[in-house]
Amino acid sequence: MSESDATDEMSLDELREEIEEIDRELVELIARRTYVAGTVAQVKAERDLPTTDESQEARVMERAGQNAETFDVDANLVKAIFRLLIELNKVEQRESR
Numbered sequence: 670m671s672e673s674d675a676t677d678e679m680s681l682d683e684l685r686e687e688i689e690e691i692d693r694e695l696v697e698l699i700a701r702r703t704y705v706a707g708t709v710a711q712v713k714a715e716r717d718l719p720t721t722d723e724s725q726e727a728r729v730m731e732r733a734g735q736n737a738e739t740f741d742v743d744a745n746l747v748k749a750i751f752r753l754l755i756e757l758n759k760v761e762q763r764e765s766r
Contacts, residue, residue, distance in 0.1 A: 702754065710762035720762045726755055
């Protein structure tokens, strides 16, 4: 193996480690979001509010699209992820009632 191959492999390993760290941080952020959404669900239940708030969901999706543009990420991908997060939160909210 040449020196450049070793450098390329080391860089690849470092990049993979960075992706692993980012993945861990993403999971941590999802956990934080889920916790806060659970707290929102408790407040809604206490106030006898509906689980679904379409205007709030629309605002979340709008922010997701704006953030995608800010960070030059595919807005459809980001919105699909947020749709999934919202749906999962709604399922949890309904199950907790």
